[in-house]
Amino acid sequence: MKRFGSLSLLALTGALMSCGIGPIDTTAPTATLTITPKALVAAGTVNMTATATDAEGISKVEFYDNGTLIATDTTSPYSASKAYAFADNGTHTLSVKAYDYSANMGQASDTLTVAIADVNEPNDSVAAAxxxxxxxxxxxxxxxxxxxxxxxxxxxxxxxxxxxxxxxxxxxxxxxxxxxxxxxxxxxxxxxxxxxxxxxxxxxxxxxxxxxxxxxxxxxxxxxxxxxxxxxxxxxxxxxxxxxxxx
Ligand SMILES: [Ca+2]
Ligand SMILES: [Ca+2]
Ligand SMILES: [Ca+2]
Ligand SMILES: [Ca+2]
Missing domain, CATH: 2.60.120.380 (Jelly Rolls)
Structure with a gap:
């Protein structure tokens, strides 16, 4: 049985090689994410830049804000941007998922703090209403x-x-x-x-x-x-x- 098994594997490997298909890739890409700026105190745009590397190559890089897909980039340099307004105040986890051609995925994330000020301040009295x-x-x-x-x-x-x-x-x-x-x-x-x-x-x-x-x-x-x-x-x-x- 052992002998039969190893012969089989050899045969399969040979068949794959003859078809021009290499060994199956199970290694996930490595990814990094840079966000600029990391904090917003006025309405504005945040730029996200990612690097992704993999021996097999990268098929796509996805950008997420608190788990919601906001952009997909298929060519390096990988980047996306998003505008933030008053209603977005709070903490945002921005992340990237980089995929190779075998659907292996590597990811990275960073935190964005949005604390856009009340533009009407100071309005703390009748006189300053x-x-x-x-x-x-x-x-x-x-x-x-x-x-x-x-x-x-x-x-x-x-x-x-x-x-x-x-x-x-x-x-x-x-x-x-x-x-x-x-x-x-x-x-x-x-x-x-x-x-x-x-x-x-x-x-x-x-x-x-x-x-x-x-x-x-x-x-x-x-x-x-x-x-x-x-x-x-x-x-x-x-x-x-x-x-x-x-x-
Ligand atoms: Ca890979
Ligand atoms: Ca109330
Ligand atoms: Ca206020
Ligand atoms: Ca006030």
Missing amino acids: TALSVGTPVKGVIAGQDRDKDYYKFTAAAGEALKLTVQSVSVDAKSTLDPYVMILMPDGRTVLEKDDDSGAGLESEIRFNAPAAGTYTAVVTSFDIHDDATAKNDRVTNTYQIALTRR
């Missing part, structure tokens, strides 16, 4: 300080029927914010209305009629900061969108 107009939503984040509050100002006519919403996961599935919002009268002190979760899920919504013509202020923060005078809630993933509409 960001302008908000009907029909034009504004995006922000409760981050950058232990107890961030974001102030927005808008004008309303007497009796004007309006709706103010502060959405978190509805507009950014990765948002960690449980929003809380308060509307101040034109004196900048008297609270007209406040809301925690009248919107979808934990999101805030206030429907109101402006009692008088003037400039009102909306103050956005997290429920934690509102509820606990010592709570700290500083996360780049505390993203939200504030919007004012007529109803």
Whole structure:
């Protein structure tokens, strides 16, 4: 039996050699990944460059962001790029998978930190409020300080029927914010209305009629900061969108 087996293997090897097919490749390619930059504090593009080597040659290199395929490159130098915006805040594992012609795969990865700042900061007082107009939503984040509050100002006519919403996961599935919002009268002190979760899920919504013509202020923060005078809630993933509409 042994003799028969080795003869068989010899015959098979001979047949493969005569067909011009070499030994079966089971060695995975080696890969490296370089990402530039490794951290983003403003919206921008990240460039990924990979090297991949294999005795048999490389058939393709795939680029992934948190496990999602973003690009495939079949020619060296292997590269890809991706634009990141506010809603991408958080940690991203960028990785490459390099394949040879026998489907062996070698991989490499690195970490990208996206912490894009709230462009409306500092908006921590009535005097520094960001302008908000009907029909034009504004995006922000409760981050950058232990107890961030974001102030927005808008004008309303007497009796004007309006709706103010502060959405978190509805507009950014990765948002960690449980929003809380308060509307101040034109004196900048008297609270007209406040809301925690009248919107979808934990999101805030206030429907109101402006009692008088003037400039009102909306103050956005997290429920934690509102509820606990010592709570700290500083996360780049505390993203939200504030919007004012007529109803
Ligand atoms: Ca190989
Ligand atoms: Ca903020
Ligand atoms: Ca602020
Ligand atoms: Ca809430």
